[in-house]
Amino acid sequence: MRLSEKLMLFKNNYKNFNSSWINKIDSGENPNSQDLLDHLDLIHDRHAGFTEKIATSCCDVHGKNSYELLLDTIDPSSHSDILDLACGSGVLLEYCNKRFPFNLKLSGVDMNDNELKLARIRLLNKDIDFFNAKAQKLNFIKDSSKDVIFCHWALTLMDPIIPVLKTIKRILKNHGIFSAIVDGDSNSAKGYSEINNIIYKYVQKIFPNYGLLELGDPRVRSLKTLNELVKMVFDDCAIKITPHVLTFKEKPKVLAKDVSRFFYASLVLSSKHYQVLVSELENYFNKSSVNGLSEFNLPVNRLIVEKRSKLYFLNK
Structure with missing residues (x-):
């Protein structure tokens, strides 16, 4: 083993996280889509179910979480x-x-084995099909075969994104x-930007370049660019994007742990550094607590696309 490799190994052991994506970010290089896939796969291997x-x-x-907002788009008739x-x-x-x-015929696709293991256990004895596959490679699913396709908080992480959207259009x-x-507009949810900054500033103490490049395609994170992106593939289709702010109230200590684990950035930390970050978040939530409870406000956008063939418009 060369000295440079030994130094890199020592560095990664110290940081307790090793993916090609994080290594390239750390060295100032630009990771590719395969690096991103490897990085996400490693995180979900270690922290399956963390969201x-x-x-x-x-x-x-109205008391609805983001899963229920998606379910509202199903018409059982x-x-x-x-x-x-x-x-x-x-x-x-x-x-x-x-x-x-x-x-309803239900099926799920994911690229991570550990996540799928949890899904199969959760839905044991239910008539649900699960497939290990990447969103860009769903050739085993027939054209025009699905009534509804959900994607809960994963579209943001997919790169390249255009093949994913084309695949979705094909099988709908x-x-x-x-x-x-x-992801929604961070400025629309009270306190979200401050929490995001606490997490990223701490992670950047260990990984100085972390955050200079977003996970996935940044166009998905803006309402305007998301709309433009979807229109590139779903031309002549009905597109609706609505912003929502979702809130969770809890004791500061509990909230700090739960919120920290929701951010991919915090999951690249060693256990020692992670505990320090949780303490910083707990201090933040303590300052804003009322009657022993603090709140976390989460901005999201719900995208709804209805596929319409050109024949539909000709007949209108």
Whole structure:
């Protein structure tokens, strides 16, 4: 082993995280899409199911979380075949199965084995098909076969994104619905930017270049550019993007742990550094607590696309 390799190994052991994406970011290089896939796969191997707590707990003024916002786009009278793209640990499919226990064919796709293991356990003895595959490679799914395709907080991380959107369009039926939850405007949710800054500033003490390059395609993170991006593929289709702010109230100590684990940035830290970050977040939440509770406000955008063939418009 060369000296440079030994130094890199020591560096990675110290930081307790080793992916080609983080190594290239750390050295000032530009990672490619395969580096991103490897990075995300490693994180989900280590922390399968880590998004569940915040995603289920943060709710809008009507008490709905982001999973339930997606379920609202299902019309059980006309939709029967549902695909959850990047299904993770199967939470959305579980919600779907509970709300619509009859007459729906459910399936989930994810690229990570550990997430799929959790999903299969969660939905044991349910008639749900799971597939290990990347969103860009769904050749095993027939054209125009799905009534609804969900993507809960994963579209933001996909790169390249255009092949994903083209695949979704291909496998959707005419009048089928593509519904996704993605990042919203950080300035629309009280306190979100401050929390994001606490996490990123601390991570940058260990990984100075972290945050200079976003995970995935940055166009998905802006309402304007997301709309333009989707229109590039779903031409002549109905597109609607609505902003939402979801809130979770808890004791500062609990909230600090749950919120920190929701951010990919915090998951590249060693356990020692992670505990320091949690303490900083707890201090932040303590300062804003009321009657022993503090709150985390999460901005999201819900994207809804209805596929319409050109024949549909000619007949109108």
